[in-house]
Amino acid sequence: MPELPEVRxxxxxxxxxxxxxxxxxxxxxxxxxxxxxxxxxFKKAIQGQTINDIKSKGKLIIFVLDDYxxxxxxxxxxxxxxxxxxxxxxxxxxxxxxxxxxxxxYHDVRKFGKISLIKKADYLQHPYLKKIADEPFNMSVSExxxxxxxxxxxxxxLLLDQSIMAGLGNIYVDEVLFRSKIHPETxxxxxxEKQVANIIENSCQVLNKAIALxxxxxxxxxxxxxxxxxxxxxxxxxxxxxxxxxxxxxxIEKIKVKGRGTYLCPNCQKKL
DNA sequence: CCCGTGCCCTGGCGGC
DNA sequence: TGCCGCCAGGGCACGG
Numbered sequence: 001m002p003e004l005p006e007v008r009x010x011x012x013x014x015x016x017x018x019x020x021x022x023x024x025x026x027x028x029x030x031x032x033x034x035x036x037x038x039x040x041x042f043k044k045a046i047q048g049q050t051i052n053d054i055k056s057k058g059k060l061i062i063f064v065l066d067d068y069x070x071x072x073x074x075x076x077x078x079x080x081x082x083x084x085x086x087x088x089x090x091x092x093x094x095x096x097x098x099x100x101x102x103x104x105x106y107h108d109v110r111k112f113g114k115i116s117l118i119k120k121a122d123y124l125q126h127p128y129l130k131k132i133a134d135e136p137f138n139m140s141v142s143e144x145x146x147x148x149x150x151x152x153x154x155x156x157x158l159l160l161d162q163s164i165m166a167g168l169g170n171i172y173v174d175e176v177l178f179r180s181k182i183h184p185e186t187x188x189x190x191x192x193e194k195q196v197a198n199i200i201e202n203s204c205q206v207l208n209k210a211i212a213l214x215x216x217x218x219x220x221x222x223x224x225x226x227x228x229x230x231x232x233x234x235x236x237x238x239x240x241x242x243x244x245x246x247x248x249x250x251x252i253e254k255i256k257v258k259g260r261g262t263y264l265c266p267n268c269q270k271k272l
Numbered sequence: 273c274c275c276g277t278g279c280c281c282t283g284g285c286g287g288c
Numbered sequence: 289t290g291c292c293g294c295c296a297g298g299g300c301a302c303g304g
Contacts, residue, residue, distance in 0.1 A: 075298055110281050112298070170297070
């Protein structure tokens with residue numbers, strides 16, 4: 001699933017391929033992908049808009065057009081392809097026809113992803129963006145500590161909340177808590193300021209490494225974008241149930257935390 | 273205001 | 289082999 005590093009890889013590739021291209025028209029095959037705006041309105045408004053830049057915040061992709069901002073959230077399985085010829089399959093839900101005679105196709109097996117369009121002047125008020133906190137790279141220890149020390153939630157669900165800190169999903173949060181030696185069910189207000197500093201530090205390290213490993217994906221524009229990273233080789237706990245911990249040789253366990261599959265080393269990550 | 277629950281979806285997997 | 293039922297999972301709406 002795309003988390004912050006995959007999104008960074010996707011936008012780097014999209015910038016290489018379609019920055020300064022112009023959207024001539026758009027076809028929508030699954031209306032629910034288009035969010036917060038009527039589909040016909042969306043189709044009409046986007047015609048003739050040039051893609052001036054593609055940015056991101058957390059897991060949100062931000063297309064900067066002439067008069068609008070287009071937000072895209074890939075959720076679980078959203079993918080973009082840039083193609084010379086458009087070949088729609090059962091998972092193609094939106095196709096943008098570009099002035100360069102190419103197509104930008106949005107694929108999504110689960111159909112969980114969302115695409116939205118808002119006038120530039122209003123975009124900071126859009127609910128997608130408004131709820132996204134700073135990424136770990138810009139997060140100060142005091143700000144995150146303020147949030148953790150006032151919360152009675154478990155630390156893992158708190159870190160998955162994008163309004164607390166942006167970018168971590170289910171995979172990277174397990175890796176960050178393992179590297180920080182914190183049990184995922186630890187109540188947030190029990191965590192010291194020093195441990196919060198560790199969480200931020202480890203988040204930056206893990207995400208930066210994943211970005212570096214995913215950043216080599218750029219190939220021809222017929223391949224899928226940002227889905228062939230190599231970060232899975234760096235995972236220390238996630239998906240490693242039954243294997244030995246790299247630190248202490250205890251067995252990695254899989255548990256459920258607030259309904260999410262969670263991997264940890266019970267010896268390195270002791271409950272307080 | 274905060275919390276928990278259910279929903280959106282479909283491929284893949286376990287069970288028989 | 290095939291079919292059925294269930295589950296994963298980010299974010300949001302809704303109800304208590």
